[in-house]
Amino acid sequence: MKRITCWLDFISPYAYLAFEELPQALLGLSYQVDYRPVLFAGLLKQHGQRGPAEIAPKRDWTYRQVLWLAHRHGIPLQLPAAHPFNPLGLLRLALACGEGGVANRYVCETVFRHAWRGGADAADAQRLQALTQALQPPRDPAGDAVKAELKANTDEALAHGVFGVPAFAVDDRLFWGFDALPMLRAWLEGDAWFRAGGDWDAATQVGAGVRRAAS
Known part of the structure; x- marks a missing residue:
């Protein structure tokens, strides 16, 4: 069983x-998932990025695309x-329901649906x-313990090269994004594309031609 x-x-x-x-994307495979909430804003800050909703034209496209994908x-x-809303309350709640920085699937499902179903304010205090x-x-x-777990999860994600969410790590491979689910499945099935010395490794060997100066 893969973890x-x-x-x-x-x-x-x-x-x-x-x-x-x-669950549908990995149907029929043997695996276990550890769901670890992280602060996306912390990832963005570390990598010097802006979120999709912070770039006006990209914001509109993002919402249109996710509605289409749904x-x-x-x-x-x-x-x-x-949106964007402050997710700290939701992240800490999910961690407070679990232990060791892991939230179970039921809790994550409940919190995700709180945010992304019904059209209400996800960060509303009464909700x-x-x-x-x-x-x-x-x-x-x-509590301090829960806050520390969120920071530790975010730091661990950064140490693994995570730059955005969702990100999936298995063995020594990292897969990013909703559209990476078929690629994740292919790895779990032992697809030969991932063999040593192939395209997966070649992607890291491309030289940087031009670098933008910092503004």
Whole structure:
């Protein structure tokens, strides 16, 4: 049985789509998933990036694309009332329901659907309180231990080369994005494309031709 680490942030519609699609995408394979919430904004800051929703034209396209992808794959999705939203409350709640930096699938499903179904404000304080009451976390989401776990998860993701969510790590391979699920399945099935010295390795050997000067 393969063990997959899934780094996610509830702020990401692509992470939501990948989470919903994962069981179907890997149907028939033997695997276990550790769901590890991370702070996407922390990844962006470390890599000097802006999020898709922070670039006006890309923001519109992102929402159109995720709505199309949800339609195409039969996944219920309604955009939240405001986005991007502050995901810290949701991330900490999910971690407070688990232990060791891992949240179980039921908790992640509940939190994702809180954010991406119904069109309400995902970060609304009253809704977060109701969600907390429904999940009954055994630990305090605002406690130092939970905050430390979120930071540790984010640091671990960065150490593994994660730059965005969702990201899936298995063996020594990292797969990023909703559209990488077929590629993840191919690795788990032992596809020869991944053999040593092939295209997977060749991708790291491309030289940088031009570098933009920092503004």
